[in-house]
Amino acid sequence: MFGLAALCLLLLQTGAHGFGIFGSSLTHQKITERALLNATVQVCRSLALAEGKDFTFPPQPFTAESTAAACEASKSTKSFLQTICSIKKNNWQVDIRFFLSARRHFDNEEFEDGRKIITDGLSAVKASNKRENFEAATTKLGQILHSLQDFYSHSNWVEMGNKRPNSNLIREGSSIGNIAAKGRETCRNCDGDNCRNNILEDVLEQKILTSGYFGFLPFKPRGKCSHGGRADITSFVPPRGGINKDSFDASHGHLHAEAANLAIAATTELLEDIRGAAGDKPFLQMMGISKGKPLCFVVDTTGSMSDDIDAVRTVTSSIINSKVGTEDEPSIYILVPFNDPDFGPAMKTSDPNVFKDYIQSLTASGGGDTPEMSLSGLQLALTSAPSNSEIFVFTDAPAKDEYLKGSVIALIERTKSVVNFMITNIFSGFRRRRQLEDSQQQQYSRMAASDTQLYRDLAQASGGQAIEVTKSQLLDATSIIVESTSSSLVTLLQAARSSGKEESFTFSVDESVKNLTVYITGSSVSFTLISPSGVSQESSNTTGSLIITSQSVGNFQTLQLQSQVGLWEMRTTSTNPYTLKVVGESPIDFLFDFLEESQGPFGGLDVVDNRPKAGVNGSLLVILFGSDSATVTEVTLVESSGSGQVNGTVEAQGGGEFLVRFDKIPSVEFVVLVKGQNSDTSKASPVLFQRQSTTSIRASVVTITAEDSESVLVPGTPLSVPFSVTTSGSGGNFTIQVTNDQGFNSTSPSSLAVEDGSSANGTVTITAPLNTLSGTDVTLTIEAEAPGGTDTNYVVIRFTVLTPVTDFTQPECQLLSLQSNCSEDCSSAAWEVSVQVDDGAEGTGVSRVDLRQGNGTMNISLAADNENITLVSYRSSCCSPDVELLVVDGVGNIGSCFYTVRTQAVTTSSPQDPTTAAPTAAAVVSLSTRAVQSFLLCISITILGFLWIH
Structure with a gap:
């Protein structure tokens, strides 16, 4: 199983506060991964069928690789696997970081507060997805899944005989059950180690919902159940024992399989709700399933950048035209402009034509003094793009915001993204004030050359290139962008050298490596290549047998090599600093x-x-x-x-x-x-x-941690973020720098006094403006620098801006007409249905109508007399007798309408009363909520999960 399973076996060696980690028990990680993989497979199947393609299910048990292959997205295995790992990590970190938070684990009968964590988090996930902030969405998703899954292990839902999930846990404003009153006794003492019958009979008969109390102190209300286990001191207080089902050897371990399978079904149901709100393709984007790598440009738009912007337009068109429709089609396009004093906004789209429009809209103007807000633009790009992205920065000016260097490096390390700088006109004198005297121009030229060191440092930290060319050479240099957009690119070797001594580098090439390429950034670098077969070639000879093609522009040189399997050697000499990088395409x-x-x-x-x-x-x-x-x-x-x-x-x-x-x-x-x-x-x-990481890693004796318990910002409401700085080295006054990529107002201490080997605490307060759009992602970076700048560390926290949600009502469908002339020969007849869709007077309005089932033609329009009402018409051949419409409102509430012209059908009701009605007559209308449709899938997953256990 891919992911963090190995790490899970190392976590909480004395016992986890959640689904167990030992033996054959199902863990939070297994539950989460199985549901994620299954949901992804179902979405890919749905998309394939909608496109008229066959779909082959991957073999059981599903893996990240087999699922990506079934989705025809094998090249996105890395991003898919990383997304699964991230969701699972955020899931189990709830146990690590919020161990005693009863509401996060549905302990102590805190059901309403626990449900609020889920519903608020679900609203944040939907809002983030709507603005394509997928990493923020998956971070929050992992956290709320832990709480959702714990409900089935920590409450008596299973003991009451329930065989399906409690759907109202993901719906605000609905009843999650008859919760035990504070004074209601719920348990008796276990019979020694046997706790099978410790829940009182009247509690189970009357369907009274309870959960175990948990704590390090021997206190709990009279007669209440305990969680149980060695870590729970309350379980030694009468009534003794516990009711948790975290593992097979837990207090109620005999019900572990049932609880775990319901947790799988509930996780699947929540994922189906997110899928419905987002749409199938955005759901896959959230999961990291896409055809290719993101394409991310950060572009200086000041007056002298006209030629550079033209080059960006040219290379963008080249990439889009050559890759659209292929496995390497970029998964998302991101453009961040910067100028002085402005930067951003980050423009993101999955539509290549929209991205072309973004690029075409760029104009070069203004700029004022020479330095520009390049690091602000880069910071925004690093927080807008998915992890492991490749980012290209185009500029001909030094950075005005050099103070952001530490924050940018922190984001590079955190995201493991590669940053390439395309730097033009470095030695051409003062670019805007041509009237300066020669001596002043020469002085500026020297300053400009030294300013590029910042870009070199950032490129080296990320494993990218700092390419310095003239404006006329830029288009030739952008060939690196086309090569680097391959989603299967891997790094075999990477090194940076500042001395002029001779160096020898070796790298192994295996049979899976194709398009073996060497990048050299620096001037006057001589080399000798020696192949595994012993053949050598000098840099002075570019027509030898080892180098297929060679290109040199500015300070940048590329060599495409014969992909010989075995150990290569490259001997280099240079009097100047340089970087060396060897890459290839490989699935490994x-x-x-x-x-x-x-x-x-x-x-x-x-x-x-x-x-x-x-x-x-x-x-x-x-x-x-x-x-x-x-x-x-x-x-x-x-x-x-x-x-x-x-x-x-x-x-x-x-x-x-x-x-x-x-x-x-x-x-x-x-x-x-x-x-x-x-x-x-x-x-x-x-x-x-051999494979090598691109990002350079820095270790530190400084540790900085922050409490991000809410991770949601309400516009206009200040949020306090406590943090702590600890050093295992010398103390003193540590400089504190706090930045965020949205420029929101924040307050924080400028320094903290930390004693030798000790720690100190501080608080950051951040406020989102009242007009901030819901779903906006803000990344807060807190950096602590030791006295004298000898050491630094950082903590990065992502927040989702969320306007409080008050609309919890699902959109509804009203049948206007259904006409059919279907006969036994279905191919010669058609049927059609007209529907009115409304989100109610107090709703947020219909945002989207999707065709979830059916292959006919759907048309959508607004009512002539009321723009709050959406009209939907659908026409299909009688050979396709069913249609399901998925209706989504402005905050992601989902309604579903099902219509059929089959002779019989079953009408399903709301999840609060999950009963079935009798079959109807020939032309049938069946209305349902999305949750009921999801329930059928959940039941199948429950059965599947049971088979996995047994």
Whole structure:
């Protein structure tokens, strides 16, 4: 199983406060992954059938790779896998970081507060998806799934005999059941270790909803049930024992399978609700399933950039024209303009024609003084684009906002995105004030050359290039963009050198690598290439047998090599700083996360969300994908600008996951180098491979943490974010810098006094303006710098701006007419239906009507006398006798209407009264809510989950 399963086995070694982690028990991670994979398969199947294509289900059990392949999106396996990992990580971190929050676990009978966490979070997910802020959506999704799943393990829903999910947990303003009164006794003592009958009979007979109390102190209300388990001290207070079903050996472990299967069904139901609100294609985008990598441009629009903008237009058209309709078609297009003093907004679309319009709308004008807001634009791009994106910055000016360097590097490290700078006109003098004297122009030229070092530093930190060319050369240099938009691009080797000494680099090429390419950025770099067969070629000879093509423009050179399998060597000499990068196209790649001792109450390991601790031992989780036979044999932390390295001890965890332990994390910048073998039984010896991370990683003795419990900003309402700075080194006054990518007002301390080996606390207050659109994503970065600037660390928090939702009513359909002349020969007859769709006087209005079932023709219009009413007409051949309309309002409430001309049908009612009506006559109208439709799918998932367990 892909994802964080290996890590889950290391978490909370003394017992998790949620679905268990041992033996054959179903964990939160397994429950979440199975539901995510199944939902994705169903969406891909629906889209394929709508397009008239056949769909083949992947073999059971589903995996990220097999699901991506079934969705005809194999090249998006990395982003899909990363999304699943992120959702699962945010799920189990609720246990780590909010262990004692009863409402997040449905403990202590806090049902209404628990439901509010789910419904508020669901509103945030829908609002984020509507604005294509998919990473914010999946972050919140993981958190609310934990609470939703805990309901079935921590309450007595299963014990009451329920066989399907409590659908009202995802609906505000509805009843989730008859909740036990505060003074109502609910449990008796267990019979020793046997707790099967500890819930009082009248509670179960009267369907009284209760949940176990949990705590580290021996206090709970008289007669109430406890959660149970060694960590729950309340379970030793009468009535003793517990009712949780977290694992097979829990207090009510005999019901673990039923609780887990209901959690799978409930997770699927919630995902179906999100899918309905977003639409099928946006749902897949949220999940990271797409045809290609994002295409992200950050463009200077000041007066001198006309030629550069023309080059951007040309390369954009080239990419779109060559890739649309292929597996490498960009999944999303992002454009961030910047000028002075303005930058943004980030323009995002999945429509290539809309993106062309964005580019065409760019004009070069103004700018004032020379420096521009380039880092502000880049910061916005890093927070708008998905993780692992490739970003291209076009500018001919230094940065006016250099103070953002730390925040930008933090975002680069956090997102693992690659940033390439296309820098023009660096040595052409002062670009706007041509009237300056020669001496002043020469002075500016020197300043401009030094200013490019900032861009070089950022490019190197991300694994990108800082390409310096004249404006006339820019179009030739943009060839790197076309090559870098391949979604299967992997890095084999990457290094930066500032000295002029001779260096020797080696890299292994395996049989899966195609389009082997070398990038060299820097001037006066000489090299000798030596192939695995021993053939060599000098840089002075570009027509030899090893180099297929060579291109040089400005300070940038590309070499396309023959893809010979084996160990290559490249010897370089230069009197100037340079970077070297070797890339190729291959399905074999890896993801990684650093791990640290959890700050939760039970220890274990947690993912490091910022910089790992320097100078001490550490762990790394590596997830390898792209080959069923590949295995990792060596993982090394290699200095980015030197030859030093630290070797790790690799422990295979199964399912492509490897835990790597290091005796000491380097104090200098480093990258992660993974080596292994792709065992092919048809070969006499295994094929060796290597892959390297692009982002340079910095370790730190400074730790900074922040409490992001709400992660939702209400416009006009200040939100306080407490944070803590800890150092394991020398103390002093630590400089605090707080930034956000939306420019929202915030207050924070400018410094904190931290004693040696100690910590200090501070608070950031951030406010979104009243007119901020719901669903806006804001990224807050808090950076702590040690005295003298010797060390820094950061914490990055994402918030969704959410206007309070007051519309909880589903849109409704009213049948206007249904006409049919269907006969036994269905091909010669047709039928049609007209429907009026309304969201009510107090609703937010109908946002979208989709055809969920049926292959006829649908037309949508507004009523002539009332623009709040939507009219829908549908016409189809009688060979397609059913149609289902999915109606979505402005906040994502979903209604569904089903119409058929079959001779018999069943009418389903609302989820509050899940009964079925009798068959109707020949021309049938069947109306239902989306939840009831989803329920049928949930039941199938429940059965499937049961089969998985047994």
